[in-house]
Amino acid sequence: MDVVEIKPKVHWVGAVDWNLRYFHGPTYYTHRGTTYNSYLIQDEKIALVDGVYEPFQDELLENIGQLIDPADIDYIIVNHIEPDHSGALPKVVAAAPNAKIICSQKAKDGLEKYYGMDVEYRVVKTGDEISLGSKTVKFILAPMLHWPDSMFSYVPEDKLLLPNDAFGQHYASSFRFDDQVDNHVLMEEAARYYANILLPFSKLVAKKIEEIIGMGLEIDMIAPSHGIIWRQNPGQILEAYTRWARGEAGHKAVILYDTMWNSTESMAKAILDGIIAEGVEAQLCKASATNTTEVIGELLEAKAVLVGSSTFHGDYLPPVATILDELSGLKPQNRIGMAFGSYGWRSEAVPHIEQMLTEIGIELVHDSLAVNWRPNDEELAKCREAGAAIGKLVKAGK
Numbered sequence: 197m198d199v200v201e202i203k204p205k206v207h208w209v210g211a212v213d214w215n216l217r218y219f220h221g222p223t224y225y226t227h228r229g230t231t232y233n234s235y236l237i238q239d240e241k242i243a244l245v246d247g248v249y250e251p252f253q254d255e256l257l258e259n260i261g262q263l264i265d266p267a268d269i270d271y272i273i274v275n276h277i278e279p280d281h282s283g284a285l286p287k288v289v290a291a292a293p294n295a296k297i298i299c300s301q302k303a304k305d306g307l308e309k310y311y312g313m314d315v316e317y318r319v320v321k322t323g324d325e326i327s328l329g330s331k332t333v334k335f336i337l338a339p340m341l342h343w344p345d346s347m348f349s350y351v352p353e354d355k356l357l358l359p360n361d362a363f364g365q366h367y368a369s370s371f372r373f374d375d376q377v378d379n380h381v382l383m384e385e386a387a388r389y390y391a392n393i394l395l396p397f398s399k400l401v402a403k404k405i406e407e408i409i410g411m412g413l414e415i416d417m418i419a420p421s422h423g424i425i426w427r428q429n430p431g432q433i434l435e436a437y438t439r440w441a442r443g444e445a446g447h448k449a450v451i452l453y454d455t456m457w458n459s460t461e462s463m464a465k466a467i468l469d470g471i472i473a474e475g476v477e478a479q480l481c482k483a484s485a486t487n488t489t490e491v492i493g494e495l496l497e498a499k500a501v502l503v504g505s506s507t508f509h510g511d512y513l514p515p516v517a518t519i520l521d522e523l524s525g526l527k528p529q530n531r532i533g534m535a536f537g538s539y540g541w542r543s544e545a546v547p548h549i550e551q552m553l554t555e556i557g558i559e560l561v562h563d564s565l566a567v568n569w570r571p572n573d574e575e576l577a578k579c580r581e582a583g584a585a586i587g588k589l590v591k592a593g594k
Contacts, residue, residue: 197210197211197212197255197259197370198259198262199236199259199262199263200372202235202356202372202373202417202419202425202427203351203354203356203417204354205237205238205239205331206235206236206237206238206351206354206356207235207236207238207263208233208234208235208372208419208425209234209235209236209244209256209259209260209262209263210231210232210233210234210235210248210252210256210259211231211232211234211248211249211252211255211256211259212229212231212368212369212370213229213230213231213232213249213252213368214229214368215229216229216230216366216368217229219280219366220392220393223392223488223489223518223522224366224392224393224488224489225487225488225489225490226366226489227487228366228367228368228381228385229366229367229368230366230367230368230422230423231367231368231369231422231423232247232248232249232252232280232281232421232422233246233364233419233420233421233422233423233425234246234247234248234256234259235358235419236260236263236264237328237331237333237351238263238264239328239329239330239331240328240329240330241270241271241326241327241328241329242264242268242269242270242271242328243269243270243271243272243273243298243326243328243333244260244269244271244272244273244288244292244295245273245275245333245349245358246273246274246275246276246281246358246360246421247272247274247281247282247283247284247285247288248280248281248283248284249279249280249281249283249284250279250283250284251283252284253283253284253287253288254287256284256288257284257287257288257291266288266291266292267291267292267293267294268292269288269292269294269295270294270295270296270328271295271296271297271298271326271328271333272285272288272289272292272295272296272297272298273297273298273299273333273349273358274297274298274299274303274307275299275346275347275348275349275358275359275360275421276303276343276345276346276347276360276361276421277299277303277306277307277310277343277345278343278361279310281360281421282307282310282311285307285311285313286311286313289313289315295315296315296316296317296318297315297316297317297318298317298318298320298326298333298335299317299318299319299320299345299347300319300320300321300337300339300345300346300347301319301321302339302343302344302345303345303347304317304319305345306345320335320347321335321337322335322336322337323335330353331351331353331354332351332352332353333349333350333351334349334350334351334352335347335348335349335350336348336349336350336404336407336408336411338359338362338400338404339400340397340400341361341362341394341397341400341401341404342361342393342394342397346360346361346362347360348360348362348408350413352413352414354417355414355415355416355417356415356416356417356419357408357413357415357417357418357419357430358419358420359418359420359421360420360421361393361394361420361421361422362394362401362404362420362437363386363418363420363426363433363434363437364386364389364420364421364422364423365382365385365386365388365389365420365422365423365424366385366388366389366422366423367381367382367385367422367423367424369423369424371424372424372425373424373425373426373427373428374424374425374426374427374428374429374432375427375428375429376424377424382423382424383432383436384493385423386423386433386436387436387440387493387496387497388489388490388492388493388496389422389423390436390437390440390496391440391492391493391495391496391526392489392492392493392526394440395440395492395496395526395527395528396525396526396527398440398441398442398443398527398529399441401437401440401441402438402441402442405434405437405438405441415430415434416430417430418430418433418434440496442529443528443529443530443531444530445496445497445498445499445530445531446477446497446498446499447476447477447499447590447591447593448476448477448478448479448497448498448499448500448590449471449476449477449478449479449498449499449500449501449502449586449587449590450478450479450481450491450494450495450498450500450501450502451464451467451468451471451478451479451480451481451502451503451504452481452483452491452501452502452503452504452516452519453480453481453482453483453503453504453505453516453536453537454482454483454484454504454505454506454512454513454515454516455482455504455505455506455513455538456506456508456513457506457570459506459538459567459569459570459571460504460505460506460536460537460538461482462570462571462576463504463536463537463538463565463567463571463575463576463579464480464502464504464536465480466571466576466577466579466580466583467502467504467536467579467580467582467583467586468480468583469580469583470579470580470581470582470583470584470585470586470587471500471583471584471586471587471590472583472587473580473583473584473587474583474584474587474588474590474591475587475591476587476590476591478587479494479498481494483513483515483516483518483519484513484515488518488519488522491519492519492522492523492526495523495528495531496528498531499530499531499532499589499590499593500531500532500533500586500589500590501528501531501532501533501553501558502533502534502535502536502583502586503516503520503533503534503535503536503549503552503553504516504535504536504537504546504549505537505545505546505549506537506538506539506545507537507538507539507540507542507543507544507545507546508545510542510544511544511545511548512537512545512548512549513545516549520549520552520553520556523556524552524555524556527556527557528556528557528558529557531557531558531559532558532559532560532561532586532589532590533553533558533559533560533561534560534561534562534563534564534565534582534586535547535549535550535553535560535564535565536564536565536566536567536579536582537549537565537566537567538566538567538568538569538570538571539566539567539568539569540568540569543566543568546564546565546566547564549564550564561586561589562582562585562586563582565578565579565582
């Protein structure tokens with residue numbers, strides 16, 4: 197990819213990974229690939245902000261070489277040490293032997309363990325800055341967004357925020373900016389990114405946004421380390437993060453289920469009918485037919501989470517277990533829900549689902565529904581009634 201100027205003398209020099217399909221192991225399905233965004237700031241001094249994954253290190257250096265000799269880099273700013281951003285660092289350091297690495301103390305500790313490079317470090321904290329000449333780079337520590345080493349970089353002269361993983365998306369594109377891509381797709385990927393990576397740190401996200409507002413930073417562009425750069429409407433993603441961090445949800449319900457012989461599926465569809473009858477948006481997700489990443493993304497904007505399964509080996513079905521286990525680590529806030537399912541000679545699945553929902557922090561607002569064998573008309577009517585009751589609560593914002 198050619199380099200792209202995002203601000204005067206600030207260029208994107210990163211790489212596009214069209215083929216990435218799984219990130220952070222097997223649960224985050226990145227069906228639109230990703231980018232590794234690296235930014236070169238040219239002034240009297242030259243700074244490279246963040247890097248790329250090791251397989252793309254030659255591409256990074258080729259891109260830098262379109263603008264300068266890499267040996268002229270004065271500073272390498274490492275906002276986050278995860279290998280998808282730092283993997284190319286040893287080769288960049290070799291190409292820029294006089295460069296200092298600017299990072300947090302936690303990042304320095306991690307980089308020394310990862311790479312053991314003979315390089316000069318400058319450790320920074322919130323409020324520290326470096327002058328490049330006409331441009332300044334200020335630093336804001338952001339621990340646990342989403343690693344302990346994380347920090348943001350900010351160029352006040354350009355009103356440019358470089359927040360590494362925050363505000364990003366896994367979204368490969370031939371375009372670099374939000375006004376060049378479909379906004380619905382962009383926000384869908386941003387929501388999935390937040391839900392699958394940053395949701396457990398929501399309280400910290402909320403505090404960091406408040407801190408940035410309190411610092412009075414003017415921001416007219418947000419350039420994250422993955423995905424699309426927000427130049428047309430950075431306020432859109434800031435507003436979305438504020439809402440997600442507060443645990444606010446829309447008037448929506450998600451019905452997550454799996455089934456052996458369609459009895460639980462019949463219940464799920466009847467519950468869905470009841471919710472829809474109340475004019476509430478609802479999404480039906482069969483666990484074995486829907487990727488975990490997509491389900492978690494749907495749950496981010498959902499007020500109600502209804503989970504059903506038939507009983508299998510004294511518990512709920514494995515595809516449901518996979519998603520609930522993932523959800524337990526993400527700790528969504530301010531959600532309501534219920535459990536349902538069918539059973540044959542043993543009925544443990546529904547009470548186990550209830551227990552898991554409670555442990556996750558989802559408030560149970562309706563009695564569970566457990567049906568022996570296949571639901572009859574009366575039992576399906578009770579499912580529709582339960583769905584309607586949940587729908588009323590969602591509409592009321594309960």
